Amino acid sequence: MIRSRSDLSHARRVVVKIGSSLLADVDHGIRQDVIDHLVDELQGVMKAGMDVVIVTSGSVALGRVQLGWLNRTLSVHEKQAAAAIGQPVLMSAYARAFARHGRTVAQMLLTKDDLRNRRRYLNASNTSETLFSAGVVPIVNENDTVVVAEIKFGDNDSLGALVSLVVDADLLVMLTDVEGLYDKNPTKHADAKRIGVVEHLNEEHVEMAGDAGSAFGTGGMASKLSAARVATSGGVSAAIISGKESGRLSRLLAGEDEGTLFLCGVDRQTRRKHWILEVLSPKGEIHVDVGAQRAIVNQGSSLLPIGVKDVIGVFDKGACVEIVGPDGVIARGLCNYTAEEMRRIMGHGSGDVAEILGYLDFSSVIHRDNLVLCKEE
Template identity: 55%
Template sequence: MSSTDFSQIKRIVLKVGSSLLADPVHGINMQMVQRLAADIQNLQSRGIEVCLVSSGAVALGRVQLGWVGKKLSVHEKQAAAAVGQPMLMHAYKQAFSELGVVVAQMLLTKDDLRHQRRYLNASNTSHTLFKANVVPIVNENDTVVVEEIKFGDNDSLGALVSTVVKADLMVMMTDVDGLFDANPVANKDAKRISEVVKLNAEVFAMAGDVGSSFGTGGMLSKLHAANIAIHSGVTAAVINGSKPGTLMQLLAGEDVGTIFRCGEDRHSLHEHAISNLLHVAGQLQVGEQALTSLVNDKRLEPQYLESLQGDFDKGDCLEIWSGKQLVAKGLSNYSKTELEKLVGCLPSEIEARLGYVDFHSVILPENLVVMGQ
């Protein structure tokens, strides 16, 4: 595809944020829900399959329970999600049924995508629904998940779902016009970025991290989600969903929002799992001298280790940090107990320290993913 040609798109994941769906008075913005239904029905009529990833359950529950503006505990957020999720699906079912479109609810957690069988089940179910002309509506199963509610957002869920359903395009609808080179609220001269070819540190620095009063994800979370998508071969876009017609304008090739292009540095399924899905069991702190070896050779030898955290075993996924910068993720060749004995150790000294040698490196190159590559 060229920079404006979406004519070959066959499957879209459309992620809609709480800021568009929640209404502080009525609970849900039915006008927005009806507009989404009309757009998706239009796309279906053109042969384009759509999976809708919808935030809003916690926000709607807040309104129903009278908790708007209140700082909620994790359990209160779970309770709000339990109240809000059926309200959300009822609104979608009502809007779509008026257009003759059937919808289905899919509640997922990141843990579902970490396990191969459950991952395949989710993929097979979505493809069966597409064949039946049903619109899958996905949300995180917030009532049973602690970590995702406390730290996560549905932007990354949308990106991961894009890989599950093998989408061509992921569109994140929010209440801003896209990515700007400065904060448009504070700087009237801020310019919208139409297209990002390489998502690097400079682009991430443009984002800030300001979300709406209802949502948990600001522009920074959308860049992280776009990064997951494009490394998996899925083009990503951020558009202003509060403006009617923006989605159709994007697909028609008009200059709206921000498009994130896939590069050549795409991840394999194994790398995707390490980077985005596997539970992180610990962290390794390395010196600056390790960066060249990590980036150029994808090698991490024990002499570069400075400290380690967490309780991990051989084969667990670890983060590698240099100062405050996350440099890489990978699967450890050694347990924490073993690595504690190898801090600062040369490969030739491993046997003397442990009494045996399994590997001469902390992580094998094929099990290492350098961030930003």
């Protein structure tokens, strides 16, 4: 957990959101030079041992340039068409930049619906973990080619905040064309002062933010503060820094006074436990034997299929279920398999799952990270 700038050098995983104003040029489209410099810096971050996820804007902006639709208001379908044209251009630019360092990138397109649905949320989380293990850099963007108003994030600042929760990041960094949060508009007031650290984000900070954005961007400072609020409420610190010159991200992560850092006052695991235990509604029950109960309660173990005796209810993969032992309900957790799959593999060893189901997604039924005891000492 990041409690001060000095903790930034110990961050394990960082989500870097890059705004359209940095990537798109009205004359030339993609700013390959900007992406190259950013990727060079990110390569240094990853060599230091940090996982990096990039949340990128720019697909609609680049599509507008390609189509010559710069000085007009686009309909929803025109924006979707522009995104369909701009997205491969954007991904190609990142692929070229990372290839210079021998790294592979992966495209992840998400909508708000994906993160509302527990199964798709879990799939996105598991996919990102697999990519990290393979040394691949996830490049995330909103799926603008199909998105409509009711499932749209609104801006990629919000998307970055939610992705930081999905991938269990320590820090969300929003790269933009301003230096950070100021106590007043720096373009109008010469005496405006940058705020270095925000311990508790409140309405006073929101009032400081203007709603001005660049010609290409959809999110001004207000949207970045909203994203910072989402991230910090979920146990992820956030930062707003300028991306107009290289070196700033490295300085931020080294603990230097760069941009504005928003500290989180909530422990991520505590909040996750509260969410599983208090917010989610159980969709079924998994009954376990005394050995599994002892392993879960006393040893902090994951739940394995061999310890399952019975499955009650109908539920989907990723659903919240109650774990019931000989002494009653002992825990809640997010199940890695459907109820039907559970009935087929219960009582069997993890090594038998692939043969029974024809595939193996997880060796555990409920991983310890997604399991909360109902009565913890």
